[in-house]
Amino acid sequence: MSTQSVRAQEIAAENCRRLSAKIHDSQHTHGALPTRDARQTPGHVAEFAADVRASLTKPGQRELPSKYLYDELGSALFEAICVLPEYGLTRADARLLERHARDIVDRLPSPVQVAELGSGSGKKTRWILQALAQHQRTYYYPIEISASALAACEKEMGQIDLVSVVGYEQTYLDGLRAVASRRDEKDHLLVLFLGSSVGNFDRDAGDSFLHEVRKTLRPGDTLLLGTDLVKDVPTQLLAYDDPAGVTAAFNLNLLARINRELGGDFDLAQFRHEARWNAAERRIEMHLRSLCRQTVHIREANLHILLEPGETIWTESSHKYFAQDVSAMAARAGFRCVEQWIDQAWPFAQNLLVAE
Numbered sequence: 001m002s003t004q005s006v007r008a009q010e011i012a013a014e015n016c017r018r019l020s021a022k023i024h025d026s027q028h029t030h031g032a033l034p035t036r037d038a039r040q041t042p043g044h045v046a047e048f049a050a051d052v053r054a055s056l057t058k059p060g061q062r063e064l065p066s067k068y069l070y071d072e073l074g075s076a077l078f079e080a081i082c083v084l085p086e087y088g089l090t091r092a093d094a095r096l097l098e099r100h101a102r103d104i105v106d107r108l109p110s111p112v113q114v115a116e117l118g119s120g121s122g123k124k125t126r127w128i129l130q131a132l133a134q135h136q137r138t139y140y141y142p143i144e145i146s147a148s149a150l151a152a153c154e155k156e157m158g159q160i161d162l163v164s165v166v167g168y169e170q171t172y173l174d175g176l177r178a179v180a181s182r183r184d185e186k187d188h189l190l191v192l193f194l195g196s197s198v199g200n201f202d203r204d205a206g207d208s209f210l211h212e213v214r215k216t217l218r219p220g221d222t223l224l225l226g227t228d229l230v231k232d233v234p235t236q237l238l239a240y241d242d243p244a245g246v247t248a249a250f251n252l253n254l255l256a257r258i259n260r261e262l263g264g265d266f267d268l269a270q271f272r273h274e275a276r277w278n279a280a281e282r283r284i285e286m287h288l289r290s291l292c293r294q295t296v297h298i299r300e301a302n303l304h305i306l307l308e309p310g311e312t313i314w315t316e317s318s319h320k321y322f323a324q325d326v327s328a329m330a331a332r333a334g335f336r337c338v339e340q341w342i343d344q345a346w347p348f349a350q351n352l353l354v355a356e
Helices: 003-029 042-056 072-081 089-106 123-133 147-157 172-182 203-216 233-239 246-262 325-333
Strands: 112-117 138-143 163-165 188-193 222-228 271-278 283-290 294-298 303-307 312-319 335-343 348-355
Touching: 042 246, 042 294, 042 303, 072 147, 072 246, 089 123, 089 222, 089 335, 089 348, 112 123, 112 172, 123 138, 123 147, 123 163, 123 188, 138 147, 138 172, 147 163, 172 188, 172 203, 203 222, 203 325, 222 325, 233 271, 233 283, 246 271, 246 283, 246 312, 325 335, 325 348
Parallel strands: 112 138, 112 188, 138 163, 188 222
Antiparallel strands: 222 348, 271 283, 283 312, 294 303, 335 348
16 A cells, blocks of 8 residues: 555544544534534425434334435545545445546447436546546536535536536436436436445345436436445455444434434434444444433424334445346346446446446
8 A cells, every 4th residue: 555545544534533523522512513514494404304203213123314424524424434444445446447447438329428326526436537538528417415525526527628517416316317308319328326325225225226217318328336246244344343433423423413403312422333244135234222221302303212222223234246246136227237347356346237
């Protein structure tokens, strides 16, 4: 590993420690930590509150929707997770894009526009856009629910010559439909869904989501899909429960966000982050475990819940795949897998799918 890479990881870890301290401080004031993404409009608060109420009152296993992990602070923590030595997924994703961007672009129809679902800061996408810009003026549409991540993406990608950037602060499918409806008849669309984000869906829900993406596309449009592959269990668990506690801070921030935006009174000190490997479903699960018997009130959701010692709130899943799974998954959704590139250092695949 280069000296620059080591230094970048040290800086990221230090930033995470500072962010974690802010989260810890916020538990005493229940909402003193502001965020630009805390869009306190009546519609936002009502939707957030309804989702939280429905998920926390599910019979059997309490849950919280993973999309709410990504407020401004959560997005910053996730960016830091991506450079931790234990989390090899993002580096594998980027390595494949850097090495094979020209191969990917050579397999695309022309002219092509690019839409990215959950762009984040868009750093990995630079390789694709630069390769495309050698052949054509390229229109790039990042679709992201985090306003701060979208602003960073627009700023960074907008500096590439012959690339025009128009961001959509929307959910994946709403943003994609908006992009697809505005293109000319001659334009093809490349959809990027990188970083194994599809793994956050249950398998049936992932199939349904890809089917909805396909319905938005025309035959011949393409989807570049990232999938994290199955590897040894200790390596997988460490990626989601790092020794520095960054992933724990990311997970706990969801409770802090509920405190800030919905008037909750979660005591973060009474919860512990937990990563589990579910072998039957081939997925990592992130949970928040209650350390004691406690009552939580969430004002905007008009909700009181009683948590028993050891009871957990399930916040996110990350499904893992075998390389051969992808062709079948693509076919079920109306795509054909025409190429697959696999990273050997951290088993991960970039899959190029064509809409049938």
